[in-house]
Amino acid sequence: MRKCTIICCFVLSCFYSYAQVTETPNSNTEQQLENVTENNEDLETEDDSYLQQMIQFQKDPVNINTADELQLRELIVLTPIQIENLIIYRTVLGKLVNLLELQAVPGWNVRTIQKILPYITLGNGINILSDIGDRLKNGEHSILVRVTQTVERSKGFLLDSSAATNYYPGSPQKVLVRYKYVYKNLLQYGVVAEKDAGEEFFKGSQKQGFDYYSAHLFIRNLGIVKALAIGDFTVNMGQGLTQWQSLAFKKGPDILALKRQSAVLRPYNSAGEINFHRGLGITIGKDNWQATVFGSYRKIDANFVADTSQSNDEFISSLQTSGYHRTKSEVDDKGVQRQLAFGGNLAFRWRQLHVGLNAIQYQFKLPLVKDPQPYNLFAISGKNFGNYSADYSYTYRNLHFFGEAAMSSEQKFAFINGMMITVSNNVDMSFLYRNISRAYQSLYTNAFTESTYPTNEKGLFSGITIRPGSQWQVDAYVDMYKFPWLKFRVDAPTTGSDYFIQLTYKPNKQLEMYGRFKRESKAINYNPDEQVLNPLVYQPRQNMRLQVNYKINPQFTVRNRVELVWFDKRAGAASQGATIYADVLYKPMMKPFAANIRLQYFETDDYNSRLYAYESDVLYSFSIPVFYLKGYRYYFNINYDLTKKLTVWGRWAQTIYPDRTSVGSGLDEIKGKKKSEFKLQAIYKF
Secondary structure, eight states: HHHHHHHHHHHHHHHHSSSOOOOOHHHHHHHHHHHHHHHHOOOOOOOOOOHHHHHHHHHHHHETTOOOOHHHHTTTSSHHHHHHHHHHHHHHHHHHHGGGGGGOOOOOOOOHHHHHHHEOOOHHHOGGGGGGHHHHHHEEEEEEEEEEEEEOHHHHHHTTTTTTEEEOOSSSEEEEEEEEEEEEETTTEEEEEEOOTTTSSSBBBTTSSSSEEEEEEEEEETTTEEEEEEEEEEETTTTTEEEEEEEESSSSOTOOOOOOOOSSSOOSSSSSSOEEEEEEEEEEEEEEEEEEEEEEEEEEEEEEEEEEOOOOEEEEEOOOSSSSOHHHHHHHTTEEEEEEEEEEEEEETTTEEEEEEEEEEEEEEEEEOOOGGGGGGGGGEEEEEEEEEEEEEEEEEEEEEEEEEEEETOEEEEEEEEEEEEETTTEEEEEEEEEEOOTOOSSSSSOSSSSSSSSSEEEEEEEEEEETTTTTEEEEEEEEEEESSSSTOOSSEEEEEEEEEEEEEEESSEEEEEEEEEEEEEEEEOOOOOSSSSOOEEEEEEEEEEEEEOSSSSEEEEEEEEEEEOGGGTTOOOOOEEEEEEEEOOOOOOSEHHHEEEEEEESSGGGOOOEOOOOOSSSSSBOEEOSSSEEEEEEEEEESSSSSEEEEEEEEEEEOOOOSEEESOGGGGGEEEEEEEEEEEEEEEO
């Protein structure tokens, strides 16, 4: 550990002495995605809708002169105050003549304009009623094929199927096939098919071929029909207390990204098998009113229980979210629960005021009966369940207020209220208060909370961004919260805190450096055993990071990161860790190929001091592995445009643990000290 720390300090000093170092676009987004993975380590997502959406905006930029509030919100980059100021600017002074004119919009700064430029354009509005033929004929078709495989065979693939009852009967390849047709963000349809490693293919339990199929048709802005979804789609309402199925960020360096912003209905064509609806949804808008209704019926995975010692009733003990159907037990859980969901949203807008009413109701075939543990006292149970809420937002000059008040069918309440303030041209502030009952429960939600789901939490978040000059930016927040009831592995009501500060230096387009410090403290069971209740211990976790991004020339970019993490020894669980990596990205101008490579070293005392790092991947994909103990990792990506229509990607990644004799656990255990993965992808457009 000492050797690793010395190396990190040496590289830190090298960074400071390096005169020219570079820019990494979307560094805040990378941090946000790392936070999502760290806080949801049991929920590995395969939802790439966010990446698809932003890449589509690059191909078909939003017309900044005609875009309404909803279209501007879909860009995600802009805050509500910036959106409102742009609309007022257009109303008073007319359409923008040049994109450089955005500098005159109140609340817009150079960093905002740089982030949004790839996704916007100037031009004339589209005549929606006259372009129906264009929608059907002039869009882009694409077919994506992706194959992923871990080279080393894990225990699940090596077991003798004639003797073992628990093994992986399928092939070790993970396969994704996706067909999609898109026209200018107005018409989209397609199908997705996927199998995970270990799942059978056209045999055994998967005689129909792939384990997962998805299809969708989505239409936008067809007269008063603002959105029409047929097949698979997601629903996003309010501030995430009632329903939010799309990607949403929580705490991070962008302190103004705490408000949920999205259209109610969005198309879904990702490989994730959990967080979406399947059925029909429609949004109709007229003048200041907009209404959405939707209905969905799905078979979902669950743990089925029958013939218990207490009764002969059949019930579901928990819903499964892994999406894996490899072993016999996983296959037995597939689709055993039936879920009917229906609901809607009614929204009214008058000038800077927005008010909405939201509702969703679930009906299940089999009742939910959770394990009778103390922390499950208020868990969802029974066959019927619902959530209902009202949300609002209001902008007054440089102030923006927003919030949601929700109630479950058990008449338990949850509240979120937030405020954003543009104090001056170089200072922004944000505040968010949440008060969520210990008995408030919901499904498929993602509110701004410390916990993964909005339940059993009270807290106050305060953030500030200061730009003391054009080259410097300071982002900081404090979040104080408490959990009034027990949680999993936390056998008492507890409190917690989170402190964060980040200093960013960006003197030009070539260089960006940021250093951050984060400290958080939560309680967890200490030496948990078979007791009904366990004593608690607080684990103060501190993290320091320095990252440098430098664009050497138009072809080469380098990125470096050093990160340290440690627990306070007073917690009785002292642990520390560090990682260091270096990236080189190569993208020659006017050439059909690009490549990047990373070399990384990590060393931690145990899993408690684990670290996460965003990794570049093939198009529409990203990786955020967890790093703990001692090891080395490297990967390289390459892509090549074989023709104007066909592009291929290749990726190789390997992690080496010099002090271990096996990697992983259970059926995923690999004998040896390394784990290697390759990925191949091709996209054909026509």
